[in-house]
Amino acid sequence: xxxxxxxxxxxxxxxxxxxxxxxxxxxxxxxxxxxxxxxxxxxxxxxxxxxxxxxxxxxxxxxxxxxxxxxxxxxxxxxxxxxxxxxxxxxxxxxxxxxxxxxxxxxxxxxxxxxxxxxxxxxxxxxxxxxxxxxxxxxxxxxxxxxxxxxxxxxxxxxxxxxxxxxxxxxxxxxxxxxxxxxxxxxxxxxxxxxxxxxxxxxxxxxxxxxxxxxxxxxxxxxxxxxxxxxxxxxxxxxxxxxxxxxxxxxxxxxxxxxxxxxxxxxxxxxxxxxxxxxxxxxxxxxxxxxxxxxxxxxxxxxxxxxxxxxxxxxxxxxxxxxxxxxxxxxxxxxxxxxx
Numbered sequence: 001x002x003x004x005x006x007x008x009x010x011x012x013x014x015x016x017x018x019x020x021x022x023x024x025x026x027x028x029x030x031x032x033x034x035x036x037x038x039x040x041x042x043x044x045x046x047x048x049x050x051x052x053x054x055x056x057x058x059x060x061x062x063x064x065x066x067x068x069x070x071x072x073x074x075x076x077x078x079x080x081x082x083x084x085x086x087x088x089x090x091x092x093x094x095x096x097x098x099x100x101x102x103x104x105x106x107x108x109x110x111x112x113x114x115x116x117x118x119x120x121x122x123x124x125x126x127x128x129x130x131x132x133x134x135x136x137x138x139x140x141x142x143x144x145x146x147x148x149x150x151x152x153x154x155x156x157x158x159x160x161x162x163x164x165x166x167x168x169x170x171x172x173x174x175x176x177x178x179x180x181x182x183x184x185x186x187x188x189x190x191x192x193x194x195x196x197x198x199x200x201x202x203x204x205x206x207x208x209x210x211x212x213x214x215x216x217x218x219x220x221x222x223x224x225x226x227x228x229x230x231x232x233x234x235x236x237x238x239x240x241x242x243x244x245x246x247x248x249x250x251x252x253x254x255x256x257x258x259x260x261x262x263x264x265x266x267x268x269x270x271x272x273x274x275x276x277x278x279x280x281x282x283x284x285x286x287x288x289x290x291x292x293x294x295x296x297x298x299x300x301x302x303x304x305x306x307x308x309x310x311x312x313x314x315x316x317x318x319x320x321x322x323x324x325x326x327x328x329x330x331x332x333x334x335x336x337x338x339x340x
Contacts, residue, residue, distance in 0.1 A: 053119075054117075060113075074111075074114070075111050076113075076178075078129045080122075083148070087255075099145060122152050122155055123148050126148065145180075146166070152185070162209060163212045163213055163216040179223075179269040181222065185206050187203055210298075214295035223307040264305075289319060303324065306322075
């Protein structure tokens with residue numbers, strides 16, 4: 001029943017985004033206001049004076065493969081502080097660098113990484129980020145990874161507006177020829193300083209937005225990977241390992257966990273993943289579902305991928321839900337070559 005309820009809420013939010021509806025509240029406005037105050041206080045209390053700037057990881061990865069099988073693949077990261085890699089000290093520890101390095105190893109081609117993500121960004125900043133990404137029409141990315149949503153919840157952006165901006169970004173990138181993978185809203189209920197009952201409200205708001213983001217993304221031809229539970233039970237069980245020094249952003253180990261969840265979907269979007277793993281595996285409860293139901297299930301399961309399948313069905317568009325095995329890939333040089 002809970003899954004069906006989440007699916008209905010996600011459908012309503014996505015429909016409101018598509019048709020220009022007003023804000024459909026995730027949770028009570030007063031409760032979210034208190035949640036916002038707690039999260040902002042947590043960020044101030046545990047900041048420990050660390051720099052708000054993320055390390056720059058842009059450059060060429062896997063340059064040992066240069067000259068093999070065509071030009072470098074182009075990967076662009078968009079989104080907020082998690083896409084930028086805020087909270088770690090070295091460029092090679094950022095999610096963009098980790099994904100680029102893994103992608104180079106799988107493709108056996110160098111990968112050129114660009115990062116236009118902005119710490120603190122909400123979904124309405126994606127319009128600007130997409131414009132930067134597509135400014136040079138001769139260098140359209142092969143794949144874009146978007147990580148966004150936490151600041152939308154804490155700043156009380158209406159979820160319909162949030163999803164509208166994300167859907168528009170995915171549509172523009174797909175129209176330009178780029179594949180798109182979205183890491184959906186993480187679970188704000190894992191922030192250590194947020195106490196019950198606000199922890200429950202934060203988790204509920206995060207998952208509802210993640211499910212609606214999935215519907216909006218899949219309808220525009222993108223794929224999603226649920227980060228909510230990846231940055232949930234694993235973070236809750238190992239907060240000292242998976243949270244960074246500020247106890248708010250992921251640590252190097254936390255970003256590695258998220259990157260390993262995103263990498264198989266990035267590879268699959270570029271047709272680089274083993275063909276046998278593209279077929280749904282019933283033993284892992286994979287299969288074709290109405291997109292809203294797939295979105296609701298993915299929002300509460302770590303690393304679950306949702307991608308478009310059949311455009312029509314008895315209950316609207318359908319999607320393929322995949323629970324990809326996270327596998328280790330051969331390491332490539334994690335430090336980028338100097339940018340030209």
